[in-house]
Amino acid sequence: MLALVGSAFAVRRVPIGQTAKMALAWLLIFGAAGIGFSLKDDFAALGRRLMSSDTVVAGGEVRIRKNEDGHFYVAARVNGVDVPFLIDSGATVTTVSKDTAERVGLAPRGMSPVIMDTANGMAEAWRSRAETLRIGEIERTDFPVLIAEASGADLLGMNFLSTLSAWRVEGEWLILKA
Numbered sequence: 001m002l003a004l005v006g007s008a009f010a011v012r013r014v015p016i017g018q019t020a021k022m023a024l025a026w027l028l029i030f031g032a033a034g035i036g037f038s039l040k041d042d043f044a045a046l047g048r049r050l051m052s053s054d055t056v057v058a059g060g061e062v063r064i065r066k067n068e069d070g071h072f073y074v075a076a077r078v079n080g081v082d083v084p085f086l087i088d089s090g091a092t093v094t095t096v097s098k099d100t101a102e103r104v105g106l107a108p109r110g111m112s113p114v115i116m117d118t119a120n121g122m123a124e125a126w127r128s129r130a131e132t133l134r135i136g137e138i139e140r141t142d143f144p145v146l147i148a149e150a151s152g153a154d155l156l157g158m159n160f161l162s163t164l165s166a167w168r169v170e171g172e173w174l175i176l177k178a
Contacts, residue, residue, distance in 0.1 A: 001030065057136035060178040072174045074156065077134040078104040078145075083154055087174060091157030094133070094145045095125060100154050101147040106130060108147055116146070124149045133160065138178045 006023075014022070036043075045068050055074060056063040064072050064087070072087040081104040083096070095116075096106065108126035116123050125146035133143040135156075140163055161167050166177040 002026070055136070060137060062136035062138060062176040064174040064176070066172045066174070074135055076156065077132070078130050079106070079132055081105075085156040086153045087161075088155040088157055089161060090119075091155045093159050094143070094155060094157045095148050096145055096154045097148055097151050099151060101128065104130070106145065106147060113149070114146060116148075120150075120152075135176065138164070138176060 054065045054067075062074070064074050067073055074085050074087060076083050076085050078096070078100075083100055083104060085094075096104070101107075106128045108128055110127050113124040113126050116125050125148045128145050128147050130143045130145050131141065133140045133145075140160065144159060161176075164176055164178065166175075168175050
């Protein structure tokens with residue numbers, strides 16, 4: 001394309017100053033087009049995020065859109081406090097960080113910690129119970145959780161998913177059914 005533009009300038013015999021201005025304008029146009037093309041997926045994701053919700057609640061179902069990183073995240077309420085969770089079907093038990101536990105009023109129970117085998121190796125956690133854990137219209141009471149000593153993401157595990165009548169993935173959506 002630059003050769004086409006350059007040959008047009010050569011044939012017309014445009015003065016060098018004007019040629020430089022036009023060449024700079026064309027470089028800016030091609031540069032902007034290249035940047036726009038390379039970021040098209042980011043612009044599309046931004047548009048989807050602005051145009052629709054990541055979580056839809058309807059008729060006993062909660063539909064959660066897949067994040068750009070391929071995971072499903074949901075805003076749950078633990079003891080009435082909003083907590084963002086990563087939904088992890090590989091986690092046996094729902095686990096919160098020590099900071100989250102303090103924020104939502106969870107206290108460790110028992111005399112000794114539980115040793116967990118995590119993706120990052122062995123870790124200590126304490127048993128606890130949340131008075132309520134709510135996602136949309138789905139609520140569980142006196143719900144068992146672990147409080148992890150190490151900081152990290154709060155994980156919604158299989159002990160929650162197994163209380164549902166059904167859960168499945170359809171395309172970009174995780175569907176939880178009460």
